[in-house]
Amino acid sequence: xxxxxxxxxxxxxxxxxxxxxxxxxxxxxxxxxxxxxxxxxxxxxxxxxxxxxxxxxxxxxxxxxxxxxxxxxxxxxxxxxxxxxxxxxxxxxxxxxxxxxxxxxxxxxxxxxxxxxxxxxxxxxxxxxxxxxxxxxxxxxxxxxxxxxxxxxxxxxxxxxxxxxxxxxxxxxxxxxxxxxxxxxxxxxxxxxxxxxxxxxxxxxxxxxxxxxxxxxxxxxxxxxxxxxxxxxxxxxxxxxxxxxxxxxxxxxxxxxxxxxxxxxxxxxxxxxxxxxxxxxxxxxxxxxxxxxxxxxxxxxxxxxxxxxxxxxxxxxxxxxxxxxxxxxxxxxxxxxxxxxxxxxxxxxxxxxxxxxxxxxxxxxxxxxxxxxxxxxxxxxxxxxxxxxxxxxxxxxxxxxxxxxxxxxxxxxx
Amino acid sequence: xxxxxxxxxxxxxxxxxxxxxxxxxxxxxxxxxxxxxxxxxxxxxxxxxxxxxxxxxxxxxxxxxxxxxxxxxxxx
Numbered sequence: 001x002x003x004x005x006x007x008x009x010x011x012x013x014x015x016x017x018x019x020x021x022x023x024x025x026x027x028x029x030x031x032x033x034x035x036x037x038x039x040x041x042x043x044x045x046x047x048x049x050x051x052x053x054x055x056x057x058x059x060x061x062x063x064x065x066x067x068x069x070x071x072x073x074x075x076x077x078x079x080x081x082x083x084x085x086x087x088x089x090x091x092x093x094x095x096x097x098x099x100x101x102x103x104x105x106x107x108x109x110x111x112x113x114x115x116x117x118x119x120x121x122x123x124x125x126x127x128x129x130x131x132x133x134x135x136x137x138x139x140x141x142x143x144x145x146x147x148x149x150x151x152x153x154x155x156x157x158x159x160x161x162x163x164x165x166x167x168x169x170x171x172x173x174x175x176x177x178x179x180x181x182x183x184x185x186x187x188x189x190x191x192x193x194x195x196x197x198x199x200x201x202x203x204x205x206x207x208x209x210x211x212x213x214x215x216x217x218x219x220x221x222x223x224x225x226x227x228x229x230x231x232x233x234x235x236x237x238x239x240x241x242x243x244x245x246x247x248x249x250x251x252x253x254x255x256x257x258x259x260x261x262x263x264x265x266x267x268x269x270x271x272x273x274x275x276x277x278x279x280x281x282x283x284x285x286x287x288x289x290x291x292x293x294x295x296x297x298x299x300x301x302x303x304x305x306x307x308x309x310x311x312x313x314x315x316x317x318x319x320x321x322x323x324x325x326x327x328x329x330x331x332x333x334x335x336x337x338x339x340x341x342x343x344x345x346x347x348x349x350x351x352x353x354x355x356x357x358x359x360x361x362x363x364x365x366x367x368x369x370x371x372x373x374x375x376x377x378x379x380x381x382x383x384x385x386x387x388x389x390x391x392x393x394x395x396x397x398x399x400x401x402x403x404x405x406x407x408x409x410x411x412x413x414x
Numbered sequence: 415x416x417x418x419x420x421x422x423x424x425x426x427x428x429x430x431x432x433x434x435x436x437x438x439x440x441x442x443x444x445x446x447x448x449x450x451x452x453x454x455x456x457x458x459x460x461x462x463x464x465x466x467x468x469x470x471x472x473x474x475x476x477x478x479x480x481x482x483x484x485x486x487x488x489x490x
Contacts, residue, residue: 034469266451281477283476313474315476344472407465407466
C-alpha cells in the first residue's frame with residue numbers, strides 16, 4: 001500500500017481555467033472507467049477504477065456536485081524485500097517473496113461552488129473506505145479573475161483525517177522487531193490483533209493562470225503538503241540483517257513541495273493545440289524529481305479531437321533508500337534508522353506515451369433523445385516504462401517494468 | 415568569470431515588471447473564442463485526467479500540480 005494518492009487531498013485548482021459554465025447547461029453527468037495493469041518481475045497488479053459524477057448548476061451563482069468512485073485491486077506485491085548481498089549469502093533461496101492482494105476502495109464525494117462576479121468559492125468533502133484504510137477529507141478554495149478575466153488566481157487548502165490498519169506489535173518492541181500485517185482480516189474492528197494508526201495530511205495549493213494573447217496561456221502552480229502519521233506499507237517486511245526481517249519503517253513526517261509551469265499554444269492554421277508542462281518536486285525524505293510532458297491535440301473534423309502525448313519523469317531516491325540493508329558496499333548497506341522496500345522511493349526514471357480520442361455530439365437543432373444538449377465519448381491508452389537504477393529483487397533487475405492504462409469516458413450535458 | 419552585480423533596486427524593478435506585466439495584457443472578449451476551446455484548457459477532461467494522474471502518482475515518489483481530488487488509495 002502506498003500513501004501518495006491518499007496524499008492528494010482535494011484541491012481543485014486547474015480545472016476550468018478560462019471556461020465558465022454555459023448558462024443553458026443545467027446538469028452534467030460523467031462516468032469514467034480506467035484499467036491499470038502492470039506485471040513486472042516479482043509482482044503484478046490490475047486496478048479497475050469506475051467513477052460517476054453529477055454536477056448541477058441551478059443558477060449561475062451555484063453549482064452542486066456529487067460523485068462516487070472505486071478501485072478494484074487484484075494482484076500480488078512484494079511482501080519481503082532483500083537485496084543482492086543477502087541473496088549472494090543465500091544462494092538458491094527465494095529471498096524476495098510476494099503476497100496476493102485483493103482490495104476494494106469505495107469513495108463518495110460532494111461539493112459546491114458559489115460564484116459572484118469574478119470571485120468563486122468551492123468547498124468539498126470526500127469519504128473513502130477500503131479494507132485497511134479510511135479517509136475523511138475536506139477541501140476549500142477561492143478563485144478570482146481580475147484584469148478583464150485574463151488573469152486567474154486561486155488558492156486552496158485541504159485536510160485529510162485518515163486511518164490505516166496495522167498489526168498489534170509487542171509492547172515496547174523496537175522497530176527492528178516489528179512484524180508486518182498478514183492480511184486485512186479484523187481491521188477496524190475490536191480485534192486484539194489489529195491496531196489503527198492515524199495520518200493527518202495538510203495540502204496547500206496556489207495557482208496563477210494568465211492569458212497572454214488570444215492563442216497563448218500559461219499556468220503556474222505551487223503545491224505544498226505536510227503529512228504526519230504512519231506512512232509505511234504495513235504488509236511489507238525488509239530484511240535488515242542476517243535472520244532479521246522487520247516491518248517497513250519510514251519517517252512519520254514528510255513535507256513535500258512542487259512547482260509546475262504549464263503553457264498552451266493554439267496553432268490556428270491546423271486547428272490544434274500544443275501543450276507543455278514542467279514540474280519540479282522535492283521533499284524532506286530527500287526525493288527530488290523533474291517531470292516534463294508534451295501534448296498535441298488536433299481536431300479531425302468538427303466533432304473529433306485526437307491527442308498524442310509524451311512524458312518523461314526522473315527522480316532521486318529517498319535518503320534512507322537502500323537496495324540491501326543487510327550489508328554490501330555503497331549505495332547498499334544500512335541507511336540510519338529507517339528501511340523500505342518501496343521501489344517508488346528508489347532512484348529511477350520513466351517514460352510514457354499515450355493517445356486519446358474524444359468524440360462530441362452536439363445536435364444542430366433541439367436535443368439528443370429529447371433531453372441532452374451534448375454528449376461526449378472518450379477513449380485513451382497510455383503505456384509507461386520504468387528504469388530502476390538501484391532497485392532489484394535479490395540482485396535481479398526488475399524486468400518487464402511496463403504499465404498500461406486504458407480509459408473510457410462518457411459525458412452527457414442536460 | 416565574474417558575474418555582473420545586481421542592486422536591490424534592480425531586483426525590485428524586475429519583480430515589479432514581472433508582477434505588473436499581466437496588467438499590460440488584454441485579450442478582449444471577442445478574442446476569447448480560442449481560449450474557451452477545450453483543447454486550450456489546462457484540464458478539459460478533469461475526471462478522466464484525475465484517474466490517469468491517480469495511477470501515475472501511485473508509481474512515483476512525487477506529486478503536485480495536477481489539482482485532482484483524492485481520498486483513499488486502492489493502489490497497494
